[in-house]
Amino acid sequence: MGRPGGGPTSTVLHLLRPGVLSLAALPPLSLYVHLPWCLKKCPYCDFNSHEWRGGDAPPEARYLDALRADLESALPLVWGRRVHSIFIGGGTPSLFSPASIDRLLADIRARLPLEPGCEVTLEANPGTFERDRFRGFRAAGVTRLSVGVQSFDDAMLKAIGRVHDGAQARAAVEEARDAFDTFNLDLMYALPGQTLPMLQADLDIALSFDPPHLSIYQLTLEPNTYFASHPPSLPDDEQAADMLDVITRRTEAAGLQRYEVSAFAKPGHRCRHNLNYWQFGDYLGIGAGAHGKLSFPHRIVRQVRWREPAAYMAQALQGNAVSNEHEVSREQLPFEFMLNALRLKDGFELAMFGERTGLALTAIQRPLAEAEAKGLLQRDLHRAWPTERGFDFLNDLQALFLAPA
C-alpha cells in the first residue's frame, strides 16, 4: 500500500475503513524516537547511524523541529491513546544535550498523554558525556539509561572499533548507577580474538556494578557493514555456545533472569518498552529511518520514516516524514506475532494471539501442534512457551508459523 494522497486526515479515514481483521481492542502504545548520529561508525553496525562530520555538533534544534512536525502529523493515527513507554535510541542519543532531551520530552508530553509511571529510556555511549550529563537527562524526565558498554577490555574495544576504552566504560556505568534507579548495560560476546576467560572477566566486571538489567548479544556480521567486507576472525559456534552457557549461569547466580533471548533482568526491572514489542504491542516510531507498527480496528500497518537524516528533516518539516507504509497481510500475521512472542522465555497467553492479530486461534492450530510434537514448544490451557530446545532452535520454531508458499 502506498501512501494515499491528501493530508493526515484522509489517511486516517483510509486506515479506519472496513477490512479483513477484527481487533476487539487496541494494544498498548509505545513511542520510539530515533536520534541518528554517532561520533564514529562502528565496523559491525547496521543501524541507521551516521558519523557526524560537520562542525562541532549535529543540528539538534532543526532535528527537534523535525521530530515535532513528525509527531504532529502522526497524531491523528493514535488519537485518544496513552503512551505506555518511550525509548530514545540511536545512533548515540547521548550526543544530544540534556537541554535538547528536555525539549524533546516536553514536546512529546504536550502532544501525547503518557501513562502514569511511563518508562522513558535513553541510550548513552561511554565517552560522549561530561560529568553531570546523565543527571541532566534524569532531570529532563528520562527514567532509565541504557549504556552501550559492549566490553570493558581495551583490546576488544579496539578490535570492534569503539571510540571509548574500558576506563570510560566503567566511569559511564558508575554514573548511570548513581543517577538512575534502573539502568541497562549492553554487552557483546564472541568478539574477534575473545577467549572464554576474557568473556568471563568482562562479565565479572559488568556484574560487579550490580546492574538491574543486561542485554547481551552475540556479535553478528551484518550485510553492508565494514566487517561484512573485511570479516575478522571470530570464535567458532562451539566457543560461542560455551560463552552463552557461562553468561546464562553467571547472570542467574547474580539474580538476573533470562526473560528474553538476549535480555536478563532482576525482578521488577524488565524493559517495559521492549516487552511491548515482544508482546506484539503497537509503537509509533518517529525520527530518521524509524519503524512503527500501528493497529486499527480492521488492519495492522507498518511505517518507515525517511532514512537519511537530511532527507528526513526536509520531509518531516513539510509533514511528509513517512517514506513507506504498508498493511500487514492476514497470512503474514502468525509469523510476525511469533517472531516476537517466542523470544520470550514465558511465551504468550493464547488469548493474546487473538487480541493482537485479530485472528482466531485456529489459524495457528496446525503449527502449534507440530511445534509441540517436535519438542520445541509447550502449552497449557492458557499459555504457550518455547521449550529449552525451542529456545536453542528459535529460528526453526518460528519458521513453522510462516505462511505456506
Ligand SMILES: C[S@@+](CC[C@H](N)C(=O)[O-])C[C@H]1O[C@@H](n2cnc3c(N)ncnc32)[C@H](O)[C@@H]1O
Ligand atoms: C542501537 S544499538 C547501539 C546503541 C549505542 N549506540 C551503542 O553503540 O552503544 C544497540 C545494541 O545493539 C548491539 N549491536 C549492534 N550491532 C550489533 C551486531 N552486529 N551484533 C551484535 N550486537 C550488535 C550492541 O550491543 C548495541 O549496544
Ligand code: SF4
Ligand atoms: S555507536 Fe552504536 S549506533 Fe553508533 S555506529 Fe556504533 S554501534 Fe552503531
